[in-house]
Amino acid sequence: MIYKHRTLSKELLLYQFVNTRATLSQSDSQYHWTLEKGYEGEQLFDLLLQQLQGEFIILNDLLFAFNNTFFQIDSLLLAPEKIHLFDVKNFENDYIIDNDNNWYSILQNDRRKESKNPIHQLNRCETLLKQQLQKLGFKSPITSKLVFINPNFYLYQAPPNYPIVFPTQLNRFINQLNSQLTTAKLKDRDFKLAQQLLQNHKEDSPFKNSPDYSYDGLKKGIYCKSCRSFDVFTNPKTIVCSKCGFREKIETAVLRNVDEFTLMFPDIKVTTTAISEWCGIIKSEITIRKVLNKNYKTIGKHRGTYYVDK
Numbered sequence: 001m002i003y004k005h006r007t008l009s010k011e012l013l014l015y016q017f018v019n020t021r022a023t024l025s026q027s028d029s030q031y032h033w034t035l036e037k038g039y040e041g042e043q044l045f046d047l048l049l050q051q052l053q054g055e056f057i058i059l060n061d062l063l064f065a066f067n068n069t070f071f072q073i074d075s076l077l078l079a080p081e082k083i084h085l086f087d088v089k090n091f092e093n094d095y096i097i098d099n100d101n102n103w104y105s106i107l108q109n110d111r112r113k114e115s116k117n118p119i120h121q122l123n124r125c126e127t128l129l130k131q132q133l134q135k136l137g138f139k140s141p142i143t144s145k146l147v148f149i150n151p152n153f154y155l156y157q158a159p160p161n162y163p164i165v166f167p168t169q170l171n172r173f174i175n176q177l178n179s180q181l182t183t184a185k186l187k188d189r190d191f192k193l194a195q196q197l198l199q200n201h202k203e204d205s206p207f208k209n210s211p212d213y214s215y216d217g218l219k220k221g222i223y224c225k226s227c228r229s230f231d232v233f234t235n236p237k238t239i240v241c242s243k244c245g246f247r248e249k250i251e252t253a254v255l256r257n258v259d260e261f262t263l264m265f266p267d268i269k270v271t272t273t274a275i276s277e278w279c280g281i282i283k284s285e286i287t288i289r290k291v292l293n294k295n296y297k298t299i300g301k302h303r304g305t306y307y308v309d310k
């Protein structure tokens, strides 16, 4: 049973939006790629977890603040009286651990580039989760694993006792989990724990990165939801992509653009004029006003009217 599904983070959405409407700087583009890659890896892991049977609760993308320290969890699996903590990595290529436990990625010509030791991050996460559980009054044992999901990943000199699941071990790992899960049942206490964790989950991380962008530097208009092309035309009720043929109701498209606008410019008021300019393609402000009136709460009158969530 999944209690909390994975969704695109606001941070990744922001990078995707800016990337569609402008050209990201090289460092922003690199960071965007890392986020996409991470998300892709997490989704692949979610697919694997779909093979699980028996009684369990999955909580994805959790963010907690404990004693002013934030920590994030990719996947938490609550099994009967046991908690599995997963940190999913979508690393590719070859890595090596040296005698001092430093991690390096191996580049061409056998050059090495130091990389963060992901086990430190996993341990930190486990310690903080333990403290969080104690505070909530729970004592379930935690098993933490670093999951390398990408079949192109290889790690040289990894000791066998490391808390790692390698790509070639994933199927066996899921089978092992299955045999544990099908022999025991969840208790009320496990459900209570899931609820408490969700109540303590924070929606917004204060440590998000943001790409460089400005209103003037962004291409305006509605782009195709499917292929992100701006080459779209409007029918009376739909927007059609000339490139891939994808159709979207005008109302849905406008609402999607309002969401995008408010994420990118949280300080600018949502007005008919602002959204008409942002959407570009719909010439008549009447259409925009209708959609806004129907879906948002109106504040103010006449020229000063703006919209907020209902």
Ligand SMILES: [Zn+2]
Residues within 6 Å of the ligand: 224, 225, 226, 227, 228, 229, 241, 242, 243, 244, 245, 246
């Ligand atoms: Zn398209």
